[in-house]
Amino acid sequence: MLHFGAAYYPEHWPEDRWPEDIRLMKEAGITVARLAEFAWSTMEPAEEQFELDWLDRAISLLAENGIVSVLGTPTAAPPAWLTHKHPYTLAVDDYGRSAQHGNRCHYCANSTEYHAHSRRIAEVMARRFGSNPHVIGWQIDNEYNRVCYCSRCRARFHEFLQARYRTLDALNARWSTAYWSQTYSDWEQIPLPIGGHNPGLLLDFRRFITDSYRRFQRVQIEALRPHLREGVWITHNFMGWFDAFDHYALTEALDIAAWDCYVGAGYHDRSKQAAAHDLTRGFKRKNFWLMETQPGCVNWSSLNNMLNQGEARVLAWQAIGHGADAVLYWQWRSAYGGQEQYHGSLVDQSGRPRLFFEDARRLGQDLAAVADLLDGTEPLGQVAVLNDYESRWSIQWQRHHNDFDYVSHLFHYYRPISEHNIPIDVISADAPLSDYRLIVAPALNIMDEQRAAALVDFVNGGGHLILTARCGMKDRDNALLPSRQPGSMLSELAGVEVAEYYALDKPVPVQGDWLQGQSRLWAEQLNILDKTVSTIARYGKSNGWLDDQPAVTVTNRNGGRVYYVGAYLDDNAQDVFIEHVLKAAQLAPPFDAPAGVEICPRSGADGRLVYILINHERAHQIVSLPWAAQEHLTGQRVDGTVALDAYGIAVLTQV
């Protein structure tokens, strides 16, 4: 079921306003409201004094008007009485200051007192609403984001390390603590890192943060689950490429993934938004919810411009095209006060629809028209781009070149593939790989035998693999591998090893038979180990070391193929390279479309194949179709061509 909705805070308004809000929601075509995720102080105004009747009435009134509810547990914003009575529930920053009330996620995720309070409010809500037929899902907390430096966290970190390493000897060896005399002789000596620190400690600290949120989340899942009726899901709203913790670990215990998609300053970027959707879909390797998105503008950027008229349509449809089963605006209407008065909304301070309301209403109509058609369909990636939080952290802590950003480098591969309208999955480097024709492992810095073996198997099974700069440098302890990049198994697979890596102060020419351009930011100089390896391109005249050395190679293995790209190619060269790779892998779009038009197929288990066409441009465009089609937003039959208005959408099936 495809849902359309908004975050709604009835607790901000007198109850006699609710009917008018809900009337307007119906007018906008809204089918789901997200409620309660910041309402703790309203639901439990004093300790163990619960007031949930208002929420029940809101859910009922919505339901009477055909709108279902998703409930948030309110733990991102504890009541003042709670943190005031239990000050150790507050997170502590790296200056030793307790977080202030009036914020979000200002709790310490390891506070057992906070666990108890969170469990109780979640359980009380679940007992009351878990079996409510109009409550279809639950969101735990809101946008986890805090890192705490309190002494309790430090003690928990020591326990975490003990569980991981068993002995200090093991930890000392794996962290190379002989370096700088860092050797630990007592677990208590290990600090929570402030700023830079030992790479092994830094990586484990991120794992510990992940683990802390997992435990905090588990407390609530266990409080909710027993009381939920069959089919009701639990999720959390993540923040796209945010990286304070490992999202694969956090989503394991959730039923579905969800994220909050904001453009912030500027306008939507086709590839960036697409990649973030694919990332979120990859958390659970299935469809997800867009739990929040931007109704026009936000309030938290340095320049909170409004999206263009009609642009929201493209944003929403692209989410759906990449696997969203719901699109919810944040928020329905701003409270009179509070930090987000300037945030976009559907209804303004006066209670009347804002101009954006019309964009939303139109979207509501569209979604209603195709909800049944899209039900049970999902995108199926043909290419996998591997994403790894550990590699990302490792590189971000040690960029070597300040402009080398892990996610930008991933986009560097994602973008040209996506612009060919080839469906992509962004998945964990530890996910199963066999379903793909092509796998890209951008800067997969952290490598272990299991990962390497999976990639070897993939290639031996006929797959095409791109290894890139900064692949295979470190082990799971963030220590250097004892072999040269990309590590012994992948070196053997690719037939190359990295003789040296270079942060580039200026671009270096890259030349080959069919590939010319420059490498910017980074260059790896390759040693060719194997006669089967072809050099696609070499570096030109540069710092002396790189001159005329191999930059990009390829080799065939058992029907599969392995590229090693030591260069960080300029965009034009990257386009040429990727086009070559896609052709070799026999990857082609369903049909041709002009630049700026995206084709997003969603497939059903029944073989149904729905094409969502998205015109990302503010200009009219024509798409030629290879077959006759049904357009489902207009209900019209299409032969030959589809005309798309500025920011226009078409939803097609072949007839």
Place this chain on the structure above:
Amino acid sequence: MLHFGAAYYPEHWPEDRWPEDIRLMKEAGITVARLAEFAWSTMEPAEEQFELDWLDRAISLLAENGIVSVLGTPTAAPPAWLTHKHPYTLAVDDYGRSAQHGNRCHYCANSTEYHAHSRRIAEVMARRFGSNPHVIGWQIDNEYNRVCYCSRCRARFHEFLQARYRTLDALNARWSTAYWSQTYSDWEQIPLPIGGHNPGLLLDFRRFITDSYRRFQRVQIEALRPHLREGVWITHNFMGWFDAFDHYALTEALDIAAWDCYVGAGYHDRSKQAAAHDLTRGFKRKNFWLMETQPGCVNWSSLNNMLNQGEARVLAWQAIGHGADAVLYWQWRSAYGGQEQYHGSLVDQSGRPRLFFEDARRLGQDLAAVADLLDGTEPLGQVAVLNDYESRWSIQWQRHHNDFDYVSHLFHYYRPISEHNIPIDVISADAPLSDYRLIVAPALNIMDEQRAAALVDFVNGGGHLILTARCGMKDRDNALLPSRQPGSMLSELAGVEVAEYYALDKPVPVQGDWLQGQSRLWAEQLNILDKTVSTIARYGKSNGWLDDQPAVTVTNRNGGRVYYVGAYLDDNAQDVFIEHVLKAAQLAPPFDAPAGVEICPRSGADGRLVYILINHERAHQIVSLPWAAQEHLTGQRVDGTVALDAYGIAVLTQV
């Protein structure tokens, strides 16, 4: 009486140097010295051990040479014994660190211990010098600027809030604390905000800071007043557009306002300096003192260039033209040590006059020549530009567009009016309005019934009013008004409401019959509510929403007129718009002058009208006069034209 002076610190020098300093002062034409405001450790070297004889001797020696004194209470710089014995008198920063000795304003304004010590030293000084005929005024403390985060301040803040809201229910409602579960159930739970916070809390915190300084100031006024002879005034030297507190509230209990005018890096800016003078004159709606100004250069900027030769003359005369009754340099001579060794002065380290001394001496001569003429005169604004600290804070905390600065936006209106040589008052949005022909309310974000009613009355009385972008959005609790901008009363008055506001990432065209240009940073899209409203200009092609929508409107009401300017016009368009507005309001300069020549009239109660002409350019300029005049600096009769040298001044009366 027009005064000319300098800050003088006899406590830095051996007493046998004083006669030479005072001889040089006389040579420079100095008539007043400011003394003692940093001399606490000299006046009270140990607790309750007072040594004031030296100061008495300095005052006497000055007086013998015709120089009167202004005394500062020394509380901006407590002695080390005081803060060392009473460490809780020190302000605490937002990291919990106590301020260090060796600074300025490093006390907690709410410390009762500090109040007691301040009261005592003020009283001791007043008993000794209050009736001294050579002491004509007192300055309390120096440049209030500190914000303290100590636990005592937090407790005082709670009391402040209790007094303001009576009940937590009221506070919760008016701060919309249901938002993010911020509801307070105990006053003690309310934090002092560090960084961003609830807009209501932020605003009240600024009010509390204002209130804290008021109480601190009152302690000293009450200590001084009973001991001062008739006619001796009390002031404080403010810092122009500094905004840590509400200056209208702080100046209420003072007799006159004063400020410290520094250019810092670069050179003087005609409009900026003028606006700051008008601001300060507006605090008490009467003439003020320029308590400090820059003798050549400062030491605290990142580039402390020297003003051009002669430029100081323009700076001083512009201050007088805008209502200064005194101009005092900071400082006479630098101490050998201390933080400000590189600051400009009249006498250098060697005790000899610096080159700047000659600029000062010339000014001293000028002032002496016209002191009688200007005595009892003051500028009379024909236009009021409304200034509001609450609106300013509200916008600065939530700029929405990072480049939208409240004061720059105010200048945007001030500058072109000022360049027409129309006298302007910058006054509180709560001041009486009836004396003006035109009122500009730049970004008057905070609106209540009283303010709106005063503006309605003004227009109904025949006045012309400019409402601008960001007017009338919030109430006095910094909460959104329940009606659209500019709020119900002003919407009715202007005949428009703001359908939507936009932070602009790029300029948008604005077009009308006589107005073409661009809106930058900001655009408000207007709904016209009333057939009397004319659209002066519309937005051009842009983000879709704004295209062809009203940007600037005007309507006539009972002989008055109301403009609503939703755009932030480019400078050229703004000039055209303002010229139109001034013409419609029948506002014209006393006579024409070339660009770069400012005309500052000062009027006496006796009908005397003195014109100060200021050539802001470094080039010779000619001004044609409509009447024969007397020039008072040269004492010459002028017919037809006045020639002004580079940075030249003329002081004219009609004959």
Place this chain on the structure above:
Amino acid sequence: MLHFGAAYYPEHWPEDRWPEDIRLMKEAGITVARLAEFAWSTMEPAEEQFELDWLDRAISLLAENGIVSVLGTPTAAPPAWLTHKHPYTLAVDDYGRSAQHGNRCHYCANSTEYHAHSRRIAEVMARRFGSNPHVIGWQIDNEYNRVCYCSRCRARFHEFLQARYRTLDALNARWSTAYWSQTYSDWEQIPLPIGGHNPGLLLDFRRFITDSYRRFQRVQIEALRPHLREGVWITHNFMGWFDAFDHYALTEALDIAAWDCYVGAGYHDRSKQAAAHDLTRGFKRKNFWLMETQPGCVNWSSLNNMLNQGEARVLAWQAIGHGADAVLYWQWRSAYGGQEQYHGSLVDQSGRPRLFFEDARRLGQDLAAVADLLDGTEPLGQVAVLNDYESRWSIQWQRHHNDFDYVSHLFHYYRPISEHNIPIDVISADAPLSDYRLIVAPALNIMDEQRAAALVDFVNGGGHLILTARCGMKDRDNALLPSRQPGSMLSELAGVEVAEYYALDKPVPVQGDWLQGQSRLWAEQLNILDKTVSTIARYGKSNGWLDDQPAVTVTNRNGGRVYYVGAYLDDNAQDVFIEHVLKAAQLAPPFDAPAGVEICPRSGADGRLVYILINHERAHQIVSLPWAAQEHLTGQRVDGTVALDAYGIAVLTQV
């Protein structure tokens, strides 16, 4: 003896790897290894439990292969058990936070507990290895750099001040504490300055930091010395222009100076590297060790590019040309873990030579070829550039123009002299001056009678002296001198005084008979006091004050000559000026060389004169010689010309 080496950490590796490492060292021509400076936790894994056998075996194995050792005391990185048991040994930052384990130099240099532990480990090492014939030198600690703000440091600071000033009256007078009521009535009141503060206090705080490190260093010297065999030296590896303390004071008790030379981002800069070598040579006024240098790239810059192939050769030879008697790379091989995984090294993670190894090997061969020739030789400066930490601090705290940087201004004089291939000594402003023909005193801000008298003597002895902008402004307490710049004695010597100084917002023309250009950032307007003074150049049209005023002057005194340069000349004008000065001082290079070729003579006590020619360019160059020569790297006889490849070196003696 000329040494070639690397930092080697056997404690990071299994002992069975050592032979392979040492085999590779021999292959590279390495003659010295630096060991143990971060090995405390390996040498003393638990309190008073010492394990030094491994180090003994490493020293022996190295020695068996002809490699001597330098040992570091490991106090820059205390073991975790130490700081955990004695938390007050940790430095405290200006937010009151204790430093974290896992860092470097995170101890409080004033901790007596830390002194005790440091003394013990140093003594244990010295007892074991002091008489070892293969240990030729000791390095104390590593790159002193920390400033601590703990309460113990504050108490020690009070003692330091008491020793310096005896009475608070003296301190108050010399710090001008009457200013801002800073007067101290108890030593305890004096803070450790955080951020800006009283200039006198700031200067004494730097002296105190210097003193703290001196005491900390002395503890170790005293622990080591009694156990060292004859001829074994003690040093510390400083960081070039680092300025947290006075390096002249710190090097007094050391036998030789040493420094760690890193390029960081970008490429080597001939003058900057040269000046830093000359600075270090100036610490002890004799040859020094390059204790660390960059094998290709570093890891700590924002852009860690690799040096060009061959560039390391130039870096190393330039060090030797400027007095290095040893060049050691940091480091031999990176540990698998630890913060510096990305740092350049000679051997990579796999244990195999990196590409850079070949550059190092070639250098090893070269050095071996000329080690005997260079033994006992040293550079002899003909020009002295005076360097003064106190002047530097004073200016950096009060730059007045943000772009005025003390060291850049020193380079401004160093560079053109150095480019003429005139040997320069960079020495303390308090060092003996009589050996020089020309002395430059760039921005020698702090002046006392002794310094001034030495400069007067120098000129009266026939020397040429350049006084520059910002000379002679302050006394040793960082207070303004009671006379105008450059102070009374030097004013008399130079025949000028500074009428006014100006931070320039834009360049000002400077014109003279043979000197035209601009002054940027700074201008001093000179009063000519003496008829013997010639004005070399005047300022052009500018801010009015400077127009047509003297900018650069010269006068002859008793066969000597004094220039006063009030301008900060643009680079071209500076070249012209310096060329003129050198000619007048009859300073000429040994022979002519193309731009980009540096000539570094080293002289032996036996009259031997060895010329090291360095081609700083990446292009072939030809040098014509005035005499027949022997080239010692190739062993070939050279008549007429020497051809230098890109980054080529020649080592010549006249035959």
